[in-house]
Amino acid sequence: MRGLKKKRRVQIIVVAFVALGLSTGLIGYAMRDGINFFRAPSQIVEAPPPPTETFRIGGLVEAGSLQRGQGETIRFNVTDGGAVVPVAYTGVLPDLFAENQGMIGTGRLIDGVFEATEILAKHDESYMPKEVVDALKEQGVYRHDPGNPPSGS
Incomplete structure (x- = not known):
């Protein structure tokens, strides 16, 4: 009788660990595409x-680089003051x-x-995403307007 209780307890513990491991694996599998890391142009x-990695890029849209071609594809450059990355986007741009x-884009480098x-x-005159502000500060090109509250807050 006593050995049967101990055996049953061990079985329950093993099943619980297997279920925990399986659920952890399923959660990780479900989130594999949901995590997009931010990168600055530099x-x-x-x-x-x-080319298989989806990530976010942020910076300033370079002056004079916006090209609206045939169709819906728009091309422009994003910079953080240290480097420039060309961007292609098919669709309607935000107003x-x-x-x-400032801008942030999600996609792949191909x-x-x-x-x-x-x-x-950007949201309005005073807002710029925190990641973009940090990247611009790192490059030494961020200029804060003292009349506006801190960006990215």
């Missing part, structure tokens, strides 16, 4: 990610998207061109 130029303004699937523009 980081992309230094160590280009593989607040403009040259010399043959040296960031092919964006989503473009986000």
Whole structure:
């Protein structure tokens, strides 16, 4: 009788560990595409990610680089002051998207061109995404307007 209780207890513990391991594996598998790392243009130029990796890029839209071609594809350059990365995006840009303004894009780097699937523009005059502010500060090109509250807060 006593050996049967001990055997049953061990079985329950083993089943619980297997279930825990399986659920952890399933959660990791489900989240594999949901995590997009942020990279500044300088980081992309230094160590280009593989074409299979989806990530976020942020910086300022370079002045004079916005090209609206035939069809819906828009091309422009993103810079953080230290490097420039060309971007291609097919779709409708946000209303607040403009040259010399902050942006963040999600997509992949294919043959040296960031092919964006989503473009986000700054929110208003005083807002710039925290990641973009940090990247610009690192390059020494960030200029804060003292009349506006701190960006990215």
